[in-house]
Structure formats: structure tokens, C-alpha cells
Amino acid sequence: MILVTGGTGLVGSHLLFELASKGYNIRALKRESSNTELIQRLFSWYDKEKGKELFNRIEWVIGDVLDIVSLQEAFQGVETVYHCAAVVSFMPDDRQIMMKANVDGTANIVNVALTNDIKKFCHCSSVAALGSPQKGNLIEESLVWKTSSTNSWYAISKYGAEREVWRASEEGLPVVIVNPTVVIGPGDPARSSAQLYQSVKNGMKFYTSGVTGFVDARDVAAMMVLLTESDIINRRFILNSEDLSYKELFTLFAKYSGVKPPKYRAGRFLSEMAWRMEKARSFMTGQKPLLSKETARNANIKRYFSNEKIKKALNVQFRPIEEAAENTSLFFGKYPVYLSPDFRMPS
Ligand SMILES: NC(=O)c1ccc[n+]([C@@H]2O[C@H](COP(=O)([O-])OP(=O)(O)OC[C@H]3O[C@@H](n4cnc5c(N)ncnc54)[C@H](OP(=O)(O)O)[C@@H]3O)[C@@H](O)[C@H]2O)c1
DSSP states (O other), X not given: OEEEESTTSHHHHHHHHHHHHTTOOEEEEEOTTOOOHHHHHHHHHHOTTTHHHHHHTXXXXXXXXXXXXXXXXXXXXXXXXXXXXXXXXXOGGGHHHHHIIIIIHHHHHHHHHHHTTOSEEEEEOOGGGGOOOSTTOEEOXXXXXXXXXXXXXXXXXXXXXXXXXXXXXXXXXXXXXXXXOEEESSOOTTSGGGHHHHHHHTTOOEEESOEEEXXXXXXXXXXXXXXXXXXXXXXXXXXXXXXXXXXXXXXXXXXXHTSOOOOEEEOHHHHHHHHHHHHHHHHHHOOOOSOOHHHHHHTTOBOEEOOHHHHHHHOOOOOOHHHHHHHHHHHHHHOGGGGOXXXXXXX
């Protein structure tokens, strides 16, 4: 039996589809409040004929990475674990819960995995956990984390989570870690990287000058499974298809969804103004800010990633990001209801 955490998220839902398509018995942890409606649609999107049947084969169990008792129950009879649950946020209000869910939650998961003699543990980390290199250097798996004021709280939480996984590997847990760049695919547009598409579709006018890596959610899922099926243990792998500027990504989204791409460049000065204005607006209206200091600053940084290690280890190729952008746009073209500003996923 395989246990997946974070199965209701962007990465986890694609992973569930990959595992279900390969015929595995899967148990997926979900919270009482989690919603699986979009995931059902996603299964049918990827397999019109068998999607529903594949989805119905998943055994959903209620649990929370911060509730050890629920984890003990979820681990019964499990041999393999994929840990994708995390809070992905750059908003100051989410810091506390993010540190708790990502670091303490991962510590709980690996501790329960150790006591349950798990045969293979695949951890979904992030390139954020690698830290920032010297300017202009290509980011590789060997990069050593350095404390720096440019590290976001999300990065710190993912670094803390990865440390827990490495600690467990020292204690005997066979682990493999993936460090995806920004994941592109259909997912809840109100959270994680799925928000990028929503912004373009809503007619965003500005783009920033940053460059980063992007990877298709289907590739992340497929490579997580291949790594877990392999004999590879105690290594980490960057999952990255291409390094693109945000402008290039937004132009691809715009091309496939029939909207105009953002036209004006928001340099550092404008970005600094924008996050401050959002902070003030949020303070006055009580609404969540649409932009934080961390998002604004990150969006102007240029980062480049190597994907040589995974390509050599598995002999795989990545889908071009144009395919990921097309897939995402076509999915939301078919199910525009998820993009409505008033739409809230029912729980
Ligand atoms: N998206 C990216 O660009 C990207 C890039 C690199 C790495 N990653 C990593 O990939 C993983 C998945 O990210 P994602 O993009 O799929 O995020 P997502 O769409 O926001 O999904 C997060 C998942 O974590 C679950 N979760 C959050 N807190 C939990 C808790 N306390 N207990 C149990 N489950 C909890 C959520 O469940 P609910 O449905 O109940 O909220 C959801 O299933 C994360 O580890 C993230 O750091 C993501």
C-alpha cells in the first residue's frame, strides 16, 4: 500500500493520477476540510474513459500532518510514502502555520515512517530549499544552504523540512528527495503556483524582470514515481524543464487562453511600491494582500537551474513548458467555473 500526503494539491493530485494509472493501491491523506472535486475532474481530464474509475480506487483517510495519531492510523499496512503536503505561501500571515506544517509536519511524518519500517519515502521538497547561489551561478543539487536575508520564509520552511528528511535517512529511512522548480499544471487557482495562470487570465497588466525554472506537474509526478520505483536512495534531484522569464511564461498562458499578455515591465522600483500599496490596502480593507514583499522581490530575481542529474539517473526528458501552459489553459477553458472570483471550492 502507498500513502500520499497532500493529494488534494497541485503536485499531489497529479501524483495520485500517475500512481492510479500504474495500478498501485493508494491511500491518500486528506483533511476534514479538503476538497476533492477538482481532482475528480482532473482524473477525467487526463483519462476520459477510466478517470472516474481510477479516482474511485483511491482510499481517502482523514488526517493532518500535525496530528500524529491520525498519521499512525493512516500508516497501517503502508510500505511506501510520498510526502507532498505543505503550506506554499509568501504571505506574512501564513508564516507561523507554514513553519509548523512544513517543518513539524515533516518531522511527524518521517518519525511515523521510521516506526512503521517504511521501505521507501519520497519527499517533495523544492528548489527553494537549496538556497540562493552566488549571482549568475547555475543552481545544482550540491548547493549548500546559506543563511541570508534573501531567503523567503517559504524557503526556510522547506529547508527545515528537508533537514528532517535527511535526519530520518541517517536514522535508517530510505529516502529520495525531489526539488521541483515552479510547477505548472491545472490545480486550485486560489493557491500555490496555480495562481499564476489565474492572474494572466484575469488580465494582469504587469510582468516582472525575474527568470526562474518551470516544470510540468505531469513530469514531477512521473519522475517521483520512477525515482521511488528505482534503487536510488538518499539523493536529491532538481526537477526542472526550462528556465524562462515570467514574461515568457505569461505570454504562453495568454497565447492558449485568448487573452493579452502583460504589457508593462514592473522593475524593482515599481514592485517595491506595489507590495507596500497592497499592504496598506489590506490593512484598510481587512482583505488578504494580493502581493507580499517576498513575492515582489522574488519576482525580480534571475535564477537558473541544472536538470542534468535527474536526466542522467532516469534517462528522461522533460515536456516543454509550452505544453504545460497549453494543458493548464485548456483545462480551465473547459472548467472556467474554478476561475470565477466568487468561486470557493465547496468543502
Ligand atoms: N507548486 C509549486 O510550484 C511547487 C514547486 C516546488 C515544490 N513544491 C512542493 O510541492 C508540494 C505540493 O505543493 P502544491 O503546489 O501541490 O501545493 P498545494 O496545491 O497548495 O497543495 C498543498 C497540499 O498540502 C496539504 N496540506 C497543507 N497543510 C496540511 C496539513 N497540516 N496536513 C495535511 N495536509 C496538508 C493540502 O491539503 P488541503 O487540501 O487540505 O489544504 C494540499 O493537499 C509542497 O511540498 C511544495 O513545497 C511546489
